[in-house]
Amino acid sequence: MKRIVLSILLITAVLPLFAQKNLDSWRRLDPLRGQEINFGLDFSNAQIVGLKADDFIASREDWKNEHKELWCRVVNAFNAYAFKSRIGGYRESEYTLLIQPVNVYDGGSTIDGWAQVVNSSGEVIFCRSFHVSEGRVGSVTNLMGDALVKYAEKLGRKF
DSSP states (O other), X not given: OHHHHHHHHHHHHHHXXXXXXXXXXXXXXXXXXXXXXXXXXXXXXXXXXXXXXXHHHHHOTTHHHHHHHHHHHHHHHHHHHXXXXXXXXXXXOSEEEEEEEEXXXXXXXXXXXXXXXXXXXXXXXXXXXXXXXXXXXXXXXXXXXXXXXXXXXXXXXXX
């Protein structure tokens, strides 16, 4: 019985420490609430369905338009769920939200990557890894879009 009580006390003492670390990370976004934030979607360091980003992009006939469509889908999803903030092509903004896929696999439906916010002086004020899986049928870029939209909706709720 004594061990059970001690275990419960230990768990209740340690659990807030893990939660606090996560909350501190999301709290770093508080100054951005209600602002227009520049947005970037950077695949330059990604491994996309087994190919380096440059090789994948070279294999696409219309990557520029596909990237633009992905960018628009993410912006629209984020803005639909954000409480007060908006992302988009706000180049004069003090902050930039950058989503950087690192590994795109399962035909494009699963993405691991980083989301970070940098201020105008280049200082990273928020950085968090993500893993998202969404989409079942479609082209690689369509499935990437489905997964990124799912993550944008989640991220938008934090703003």
